[in-house]
Amino acid sequence: MPEFHCRPLRSSDFDRVLWLERDLFGSGAWTYGMLADELAALGRWYIVATVDEPGTIGPDPVVGYAGLWFDGDDAQIMTIGVAKDYQRCGVGRLLLEALIAHARKLKAQAVLLEVRIDNEPALAMYRRSGFEVLAVRKRYYQPEDKDAYTMRLDLRAGSRTASEDGDAATDDGDAA
Numbered sequence: 001m002p003e004f005h006c007r008p009l010r011s012s013d014f015d016r017v018l019w020l021e022r023d024l025f026g027s028g029a030w031t032y033g034m035l036a037d038e039l040a041a042l043g044r045w046y047i048v049a050t051v052d053e054p055g056t057i058g059p060d061p062v063v064g065y066a067g068l069w070f071d072g073d074d075a076q077i078m079t080i081g082v083a084k085d086y087q088r089c090g091v092g093r094l095l096l097e098a099l100i101a102h103a104r105k106l107k108a109q110a111v112l113l114e115v116r117i118d119n120e121p122a123l124a125m126y127r128r129s130g131f132e133v134l135a136v137r138k139r140y141y142q143p144e145d146k147d148a149y150t151m152r153l154d155l156r157a158g159s160r161t162a163s164e165d166g167d168a169a170t171d172d173g174d175a176a
C-alpha cells in the first residue's frame with residue numbers, strides 16, 4: 001500500500017484539482033473561477049493529499065483535496081474529494097482528520113458540512129469520524145435537484161477521533 005501525506009494546496013495544483021472536481025462531481029464541479037475565488041476568500045484552509053509513489057496507478061502525485069472555512073465560531077467543510085483510483089485507501093479519512101485537527105487548532109466550536117443524502121461513501125466516512133445528522137436541506141444540490149443532510153461534529157466535548165490521536169499528519173502552512 002502506498003503512503004499518503006497532506007500539504008497545503010498550491011496554485012500549481014489547480015489543474016489537477018479541477019480535473020478531479022470534474023471527474024468526481026460532473027456538472028456540479030467547481031470552475032477555475034470558483035476555485036480561485038474560494039481560495040482567495042477569508043478564513044479558508046485548503047490541502048491536498050499526495051501519494052509517495054506516483055506512476056503506480058496514475059502519473060500525478062496529488063490524489064485528493066479538501067477545504068475548510070472558519071468563520072470565527074464554526075468550521076465548515078467546503079469540499080473533499082479523492083481520485084477514483086485511490087478511493088478506499090484511507091485518503092478521505094486522512095484529509096478529513098487533517099481538517100478536523102485544524103478546526104480544533106482554530107478553536108472552532110463545531111465542524112459543519114453538507115452532503116447529498118444518497119452519497120453513501122461520504123456519509124459513512126463522516127459518521128465514522130463522529131459527525132451526526134442535524135437536518136435536511138431540500139434541493140440543496142443544483143442542477144441535480146438533490147437534498148442534502150447538514151452534519152455536525154461537536155468539538156467542545158473534547159473528544160478526539162482515533163485518527164487524530166494517530167496518523168493525521170499535515171503541515172501548517174498557508175493554503176494556496
Ligand SMILES: CC(C)(COP(=O)(O)OP(=O)(O)OC[C@H]1O[C@@H](n2cnc3c(N)ncnc32)[C@H](O)[C@@H]1OP(=O)(O)O)[C@@H](O)C(=O)NCCC(=O)NCCS
Binds near residue numbers: 081090094
Ligand atoms: C467520500 C470520499 C472522499 C471518501 O474517500 P476515500 O479515500 O475513499 O475514503 P477512505 O478510504 O478514507 O474511507 C474512510 C471511511 O469512509 C467510509 N467509506 C468510504 N468509501 C466507502 C464506500 N464506497 N462504501 C462504504 N463506506 C465507505 C468507510 O467507513 C471508510 O472507513 P473504513 O475503510 O475503515 O471502512 C470519496 O468516496 C470521494 O471522493 N467521493 C466523491 C466526492 C464526494 O462525494 N465527496 C464528498 C462530498 S460531501
